[in-house]
Amino acid sequence: MSKSRTPRLRTLALLASATLVLGLTAACGSDGNAAAEGDKSITVYSGRSEELVKPIFEAFTQQTGIAVQARYGDSAELAAQLIEEGDKTPADVFLSQDAGALGAVSKEGALGALPAGAIESVPAKYRAADASWVGVTGRARAIAYDGKTIKASDVPTSVLEFTKPQYKNQVAIAPTNASFQAFITALRLTEGEDAAKKWLQDMKANGVKSYEKNALILDAVDKGQINFGLINNYYWYQKAAEVGEEKMRAQISFTEPGDAGSLVNVAGAGVLKDSITDADSLAFVEYLLSEQTQKLFVEKTKEYPLVAGVAPVAGLAPLSTLKGPDVDLADLADLAATLELLQEVGLT
Amino acid sequence: MSPRPSRVLLAAGAISAVVACAPLVYLAVRTFDAGLATVLDTLWRQRTAALTVRSLSLAIGVALSCLAIGIPTAWLVARAKLPMRGLWLVLAALPLALPSYVAAFAWVSTFAGFAGFFAAWLVLTSISTPYVVLPVAAVLRRADPALEEVARSLGRSRWRAAAATTLPLTAPAAAAGALLVALYVLSDFGAVSVLRVDVFTRAIFASYRASFDRTGAAVLSLVLVALAFLLVWLEQRTRSRAGSWRVGGGTRREAPLIDLGRWTPLALLWLIVSSAIALGVPAYGLAIRMAEGRRFGIDVPELASATASTVGVAGAGALLATALAIPVGILAARYRTRSTRAIETGAYIGHSLPGVVVGLSLVFLTLTLLPGMYQTVLTLAVAYTVLFMPNAIGSVRTATSQVPPVLEQMARSLGRSPVRAWTDVTARIAWPGVAAGALLVLLTAMKELPATLMLRPTGLDTLATELWTRTEIASYSQAAPFAVALVLLAALPAFLVSRTMGGQASGGHE
Secondary structure (H helix, E strand, O other), rough: OOHHHHHHHHHHHHHHHHHHHHHHHHHHOOOOOOOOOOHHHHHHHHEOHHHHHHHHHHHHHHOOEEEEEEEEEOOOOOHHHHHHHHEEEEEEEEOOHHHHHHHHHHHHOOOOOOOOHHHHOOHHEEEEEOOOOEEEEEEEEEEEEEOOOOHHHOOOOHHHHHOHHHHHOOEEEEEOOOHHHHHHHHHHHHHOOHHHHHHHHHHHHHEEEEEOOHHHEEEHHOOOOOOOOEEEEHHHHHHHHHHHHHOOOOOOOOOOOHHHHHEEEEEEEEEEEHOOOOOEEEHHHHHHHHHHHHHHHHHHHEEOOOOOOOOOOOOOOOHHOOOOOOOOOHHHHHHHHHHHHHHHHOOO | OOOOOOOHHHHHHHHHHHOOHHHHHHHHHHHHOOHHHHHHHHOOHHHHHHHHHHHHHHHHHHHHHHHHHHHHHHHHHHHEOOOOOOHHHHHHHHHHOOHHHHHHHHHHHHHHOOOOOHHHHHHHHHHHHHHHHHHHHHHHHOOHHHHHHHHHHHHHHHHHHHHHHHHHHHHHHHHHHHHHHHHHHHHHOOHHHOOOOOOHHHHHHHHHHHOOOOOHHHHHHHHHHHHHHHHHEEEEEOOOOOOOOOOOOOOOOOOOOOOOOHHHHHHHHHHHHHHHHHHHHHHHHHHHHHHHHHOOOOOOHHHHHHHHHHHHHHHHHHHHHHHHHHHHHHHHHHHHHHHHHHHHHHHHHHHHHHHHHHHHHHHHHHHHOOOHOOOOOHHHHHHHHHHHHHHHHHHHHHHHHHHOOHHHHHHHHHHHHHHHHHHHHHHHHHHHHHHHHHHHHHHHHHHHHHHHHOOOOOOOOOHHHHHHHHHHHHOOOHHHHHHHHHHHHHHHHHHHHHHHHHHHHOOOOO
């Protein structure tokens, strides 16, 4: 047996310990506790993407001197994590992609009540009745259509029409997408359980095509691969900003008043119970609802501002003209029945 | 072979198994929270039965196709005289570098409408085959050609001789590889979500995502654990009692390479087609996205810091996992008692759980037991250990089983302590296998996403989390540089694994 292996083993061990030390040093950057009150630092769990909100966090820090420790993740997974963390959470603020995740955390009693003065600029429709969370921006469901093959006047004004034979194999949906599921929940609430189920069954029988994400549907419509797609309105404006509006083959259309196809949902924020008296956390929520931040969101995401007096991006139908279905956003939180329905029909 | 393991070794192995089973504590807590009625209600739904059938079919189907493709490939790269021999082994190992979500997405964006059970089976098979190829090729390289020659001298044809002697030697390695594949498929979320196959992991994610239902998710996870026990049990039954070490006079020869003659083009075609499916399609998909994303430019500092963090956290995970895998691997290789089997089974369980479940378990456990450790690299390393320790156990076990225990016993009789005897004798011979195991953990940990999102220190970004952040936004093109960086980074350990496992001809009597 040769002795030459010993140095190699030793090098390996050395390398190994070096990596461990490197890893552990990186660990020292964080401390596990929620920020003390007024210490000029907050921890935000953000279900909105880093790309989108990091510049807003940085502007906030610049303006107020309050540092933001941001933790990004999927809204629902962050909600599950917050519920699991309970009182020991290091988070001060939860910024969520949709009302459902906020509602779930609120239901567990993990969110504190925001002061009325801070949130009253947002219409009551777009915030929690118990003030545990507030909507920051809104988005509407819309119909994307191929502008090359379909005339604007031929686009259905209700999603219910898509079950007709002339739309066979022509409609795209994203059944696993949270916004689509919220739309189905709205459909159940406005049309009734049986009608919602029948609509899904008829859509399936009519050859509806399933996609993983809204963005992929829009890409498919824009390439002329499919004539119609049910998406969120802001995807269109984002893509148009990317490639130029005149190059867009896909166009966008809203349904008639009261139709679930134009449901308006919100992204919003809530403050964790233990941080509700923390001036830094409240300053952050107020900052999200300030006119300048609302404008930033609108420019970047093409979503609707929710604060009265802030104008949406040019070309966007004003929020007040969108007469979506008459549903309480809090009722959209429990998706269990919607999921069961989708599974039953076989659209997953 | 001594019939009973030492207490120290057993205790060390038991610690590893307990760490790997930590999520079970959490799942039990969440399940009991709910009360029996809710649990039974979730279990008896028709959907649970459908999920069980589909998840098991996918896991076993992928494992079997990995065996069917992996064993011939392993034989070709280990024993056949082929042009560019080194290249084929590396190509066979490289699919390890592909995260399942990247591969699946590349397929979807290349072939519109690519989805469903068959699609997931194809993608998962293409990226998991190396788990069979590498260990089997390693065994084939080390196998003593003398056995086959004896069989031939007794009148068997070349193929029948190989089937009677060398093939059975590869069975434990092949079965261990297939088990890893099957458990991995049970736990995978990336491919099944992109390709829309309704299996347990997807139902578990949906349970959290849509109804914030932690109980339902916990119950479904426990069913997944039961399936994992079943698979581990099946694998343990197929494993033979024999070790594959040799003693006796003389030195083991390298097996001579076999000239395939007119079959050579067919062998090359086999290797080219399987590589094209496993690597070509994802490479093409990524290249297209890269080209589309050029207008965004590449954020170099962010890419560099994410790369460093990825190496740091995955490295810490690989070290911890390998350290804990060593006692389990030794126990599995050397002893067959009820307790060693229980330890080995326990150590494999975490591999079947989706990352989100392991992540939430550790959120609960660290905050309950060690709040100071919450969201530190150490917690993350523990998560990687729970998830990926089996990747190292198989390698340690195979490497150890090829060292004659007589050597270690001799060292003991010369006065060395059990630990010294192992480090001085067995570890010196088995280290390539141990290192390969560590590399396997390293590269899988690099690709992990859900547990990393939950447990990383706030503010720390890995390539996987950066990639995820960017795919959340409308445009996939911006994610491409991070996907490419991740694949290239993971390709390095994949390459090294192919060298240490496939290329090392050491072992046995030196």
